[in-house]
Amino acid sequence: MNRVFSDWRFAWFLILLPVALFLPALPIDETRYLTVAWEMRLGGDALLLHLNGAPYSDKGPLLFWLINVAWLAAGLHVWIVRLGVLVASLISLVLLERLVRRLATDEADGGRALATRATMILAGILYFALFASAIMFDVVLTTCVLLALHGVLDLDAQRWRRGMLIFALGLGLGILTKGPVVLLDAGLVALFAPWWSVTARAHKARWYGAMLAGVVGGAALALAWAIPAALHGGPDYANAIFVRQTVGRVAKSFAHQRPYWWYFMVLPLMVLPWTLSLRAPWHAWRDGFAASKAARFGIAWFLPAFVAFCFVSGKQPHYLLPLLPGLALYFAQVQGDALARVRGRIFGALLVMLGSTLFAAPYAATHAAALPMLARLVQDGSLTPNALAVIGGIWPLWGALLALLGIVLIVHPRVHTQLRVLALAGAATASIGMLTLAQAVGPTVDVSATAARIKAAQDAGKPVAHLGWHHGLFGFPGQLTQPLQKVDLDTLYTWCAAHPDGEVITFYTKYGIPVKPELEIPYRLGRILVWRAADLCAGPRPVAPRDDEDETPSD
Incomplete structure (x- = not known):
């Protein structure tokens, strides 16, 4: 042992x-x-x-x-x-x-x-x-x-x-x-x-x-x-x-x-x-x-x-x-x-730069309007409010840990020459990066609330459809026992007319439906949108969607 x-x-x-x-x-x-x-x-x-x-x-x-x-x-x-x-x-x-x-x-x-x-x-x-x-x-x-x-x-x-x-x-x-x-x-x-x-x-x-x-x-x-x-x-x-x-x-x-x-x-x-x-x-x-x-x-x-x-x-x-x-x-x-030889100081310098950037990123995101470069990105839509919110929510601790790891590799006279230390430093870098992802992005990829809503609707006999292919996103989080029907823009309004008491959900941004959703839930750097089918039938129709820039192909 x-x-x-x-x-x-x-x-x-x-x-x-x-x-x-x-x-x-x-x-x-x-x-x-x-x-x-x-x-x-x-x-x-x-x-x-x-x-x-x-x-x-x-x-x-x-x-x-x-x-x-x-x-x-x-x-x-x-x-x-x-x-x-x-x-x-x-x-x-x-x-x-x-x-x-x-x-x-x-x-x-x-x-x-x-x-x-x-x-x-x-x-x-x-x-x-x-x-x-x-x-x-x-x-x-x-x-x-x-x-x-x-x-x-x-x-x-x-x-x-x-x-x-x-x-x-x-x-x-x-x-x-x-x-x-x-x-x-x-x-x-x-x-x-x-x-x-x-x-x-x-x-x-x-x-x-x-x-x-x-x-x-x-x-x-x-x-x-x-x-x-x-x-x-x-x-x-x-x-x-x-x-x-x-x-x-x-x-x-x-x-x-x-x-x-x-x-x-x-x-x-x-x-x-x-x-x-x-x-x-x-x-x-x-x-x-x-x-x-x-x-x-x-x-x-x-x-x-x-x-x-x-x-x-x-x-x-x-x-x-x-x-x-x-x-x-x-x-x-x-x-x-x-x-x-093993020499880890260049890698250490890279970690210091990345860590410093990660440390400063939350402050920069919350003060984007005062920083000309970020202000331009916000103005042209490259940086969305959701993205700024995610970046602004990163704990500076993660950047500090990454920079500290780099400083140790640079300053200590021996550790940067040891293969074992570099191996563990590589693993630590990966761990810090993934924990940053878990802390900052984790809440925005948690679809349990939406999945629970779908599950409750299905159990109550209410029809639910997803606009676009959903890749099984809600199946495990909601422990769904029924398939979630997929519709596209061509069949959306036919489905809504046939199921006026139903709901339509999508996490895609390309459709541009000009009807205010009943519910908007943050998801990744966008939102999950929920409409009542009756509202979609009564509202104006969208133009043709943009290219499938947010379609995700199978692995």
Whole structure:
């Protein structure tokens, strides 16, 4: 027990624990996934996923199963789900350390130093820490990828049967989490194994046979859910899970379309503080590509999949999360060079600047009229009153903590040179940022009052419709037992005429309906609007809406 409490990973876990406990579910993705899990619980159907009463085919079922297990343990709370995801992130750190030690058994210390460096670098990556408790698929997928790669190392050790089983298990769970993308995240390491594995070079036929068997086994595990779900959901659902969400996402993404070079732009920001803090001579970075079996494994893990993701049209930063452990392994290899150093003062200076800005932001927001630059932004509509209210409500404490962390890294003569300190500083930066979000934005993303109103109306038999697609925003907060009907501008007034006693709700700003709503509730940087259907029928009609600038595509 003393070893657990003295482990730096326990400190990392404690730093991020408040985020898991206090950050509310964030729209639109997290709230949508909680609603899918709620409808699974409500209908008692663990096979066919539903959102707003209709089959939901965008993702696999594993995350929703795990959410329901968490709810069985501690009730219908967001915090228990976040805590479970944070535990999955901690498991990923443990799996990575063990993976690297297995790769570096020929080193004098059995790979302990390399494994510790790699794990610390991953833990300190700002984006990994930000997502450590996010109710998203990529965190769980990272754990599945690491499990699959332990199977690959079993193949490397010529434990063929065990390797095939673990590789298949990791791939199967990954497919059940987020679909065949796991084949890029974990499969390419095995495909390029002759570059890093003596066993793969010596036994190519057996290696690729075992690899193929693992892929088939993983697919069989996923099909054990997918085939019954497709039969239950019908032809459209079958087409969605077997075709649209695999071939379609690769050939032409349905959301988040960005140019091929986009990841090169965001990756340096994602892996802060290390882009500013890892120093090594050029030969260390160059030779690190082939310096050891572990380094080659890390490159084979990260680089081919990264290039493949660059040519997939749909791009989001969190799609790279399962590849970050491979990049951390390469960084750890480079840091093993005798001339490599860790220098955290530039990162500290960045934290001081960000902290000072965050500290001053509430004052600036409450005195925007007296500040010419902000006054112009307010005048042209770039800064709305709601945005100013949110910024003005930020506690200056958060900025002070961030700046203080930066000052310590700058002033203290030794801490900025320690990898462990920088890793924990990265986690602390993420924690402060997310707690700022929870304190300032949390109240504006709390839709429980609106959801309770919808629930009460539905229970009383009053018809309720949402103008525009609502992404299941109100399902879990209101624990709705009926679908919330969606209408668009073309069908709005027909619906209102048919349901004069009903209510219409929307959180979109694009429609510009010239009828005063019965109720306005702050939501994010805008408002949720509630009208009585009779008032809409009696009032003037809007012009055509603006472009869908506030439509949020599915993840």
